Amino acid sequence: MSDIxxxxxxxxxxxxxxxxxxxxxxxxxLSDARMLDMITPxxxxxxxxxxxxxxxxxxxxxxxxxxxxxxxxxxxxxxxxWEEVIxxxxxxxxxxxxxxxxxALQHAVRDLKAGVIEGIVxxxxxxxxxxxxxxxxxGHTEYFTKEFETKDSLMLLCSGNLRVGVVTGHVPLAKVPxxxxxxxxxxxxxxxxxxxxxxxxxxxxxxxxxGLNPHAGEEGLLGTEEEQVITPVIQDQKNKGxxxxxxxxxxxxxxxGSHNKFDGILAMYxxxxxxxxxxxxxxxxxxxxxxxxxxxxxxxxxxxYDIAGQNIASEASFREAIYLAxxxxxxxxxxxx
Numbered sequence: 395m396s397d398i399x400x401x402x403x404x405x406x407x408x409x410x411x412x413x414x415x416x417x418x419x420x421x422x423x424l425s426d427a428r429m430l431d432m433i434t435p436x437x438x439x440x441x442x443x444x445x446x447x448x449x450x451x452x453x454x455x456x457x458x459x460x461x462x463x464x465x466x467x468x469x470x471x472x473x474x475x476w477e478e479v480i481x482x483x484x485x486x487x488x489x490x491x492x493x494x495x496x497x498a499l500q501h502a503v504r505d506l507k508a509g510v511i512e513g514i515v516x517x518x519x520x521x522x523x524x525x526x527x528x529x530x531x532x533g534h535t536e537y538f539t540k541e542f543e544t545k546d547s548l549m550l551l552c553s554g555n556l557r558v559g560v561v562t563g564h565v566p567l568a569k570v571p572x573x574x575x576x577x578x579x580x581x582x583x584x585x586x587x588x589x590x591x592x593x594x595x596x597x598x599x600x601x602x603x604x605g606l607n608p609h610a611g612e613e614g615l616l617g618t619e620e621e622q623v624i625t626p627v628i629q630d631q632k633n634k635g636x637x638x639x640x641x642x643x644x645x646x647x648x649x650x651g652s653h654n655k656f657d658g659i660l661a662m663y664x665x666x667x668x669x670x671x672x673x674x675x676x677x678x679x680x681x682x683x684x685x686x687x688x689x690x691x692x693x694x695x696x697x698x699y700d701i702a703g704q705n706i707a708s709e710a711s712f713r714e715a716i717y718l719a720x721x722x723x724x725x726x727x728x729x730x731x
Contacts, residue, residue, distance in 0.1 A: 403512040403723035408498045409439030410517030413491040414697025415707040417447040421456045422709035436471045438498040475501040484703035492523030513689030513719040518697045532564030547685040548585040553675030557658045558667040570663045589684035599657040603640035606662040610643045680715045691715040
């Protein structure tokens with residue numbers, strides 16, 4: 395983690411699906427006493443849920459307190475987000491699990507808007523059981539984008555100097571080509587360039603853009619999106635003095651190490667960017683929602699019901715998500731000052 399300032403951000407943590415590995419990785423990540431030297435954590439969930447998992451998993455060095463009036467430094471603060479009995483069924487997707495995840499998110503969003511916390515790290519949710527009239531989104535990214543009235547955001551996967559964003563996120567593959575427009579590619583590139591400068595402190599970022607089709611279209615033989623949409627946008631970026639290159643054929647880009655030459659990479663669709671990213675950095679990857687007025691990160695894994703409650707889940711990605719949220723919150727605080 396970079397030493398940006400001595401500021402200790404107040405970072406919210408939503409517990410996610412209580413039947414998945416969220417509670418486990420949260421508790422393991424915060425059990426390291428050094429974490430309290432960096433941040434003041436506020437967990438949105440339930441002291442009862444945490445108590446249940448602490449006993450079940452025998453994580454005895456995890457100490458916490460109920461947050462009453464405000465976050466207390468040098469303590470793990472917990473906000474109880476529901477009063478009713480919520481049944482824990484480890485390893486299963488249940489309506490109770492979805493309801494609890496949504497209530498935790500809603501409480502955290504209220505505190506983000508009120509300035510109680512400076513950023514949020516979200517533990518994994520189940521995208522199906524959380525769906526209600528209040529939550530009709532493919533995932534966290536779209537939910538936060540709507541809640542904070544942002545025109546658009548960018549799903550950006552980060553691990554060290556590897557940062558991969560996607561033009562289209564949680565949409566069916568069949569709909570991707572119609573969504574690859576000059577306006578959308580331009581918008582996502584602008585968000586990526588701005589966040590690399592403002593949130594990551596890179597004054598003149600080098601950005602690679604991947605093609606949509608095999609071999610980046612092979613000069614129109616295998617598709618026209620590169621010639622008609624992607625290349626003109628790249629040229630426009632270059633005319634503005636930005637270091638944007640491509641479109642690169644996606645199949646060999648990561649295999650030949652080209653990703654190491656750039657500060658950011660823009661893929662056209664979800665799996666095109668996330669498969670190579672997770673292959674290279676699965677246990678240390680972080681999902682950052684770029685383009686928002688608030689800081690939001692998450693680990694790059696899901697609920698992992700198959701190993702929930704077995705005390706074998708790795709907290710590495712969640713820890714990295716906390717580190718990144720802390721770094722960006724500090725950098726933004728410094729910029730505002």
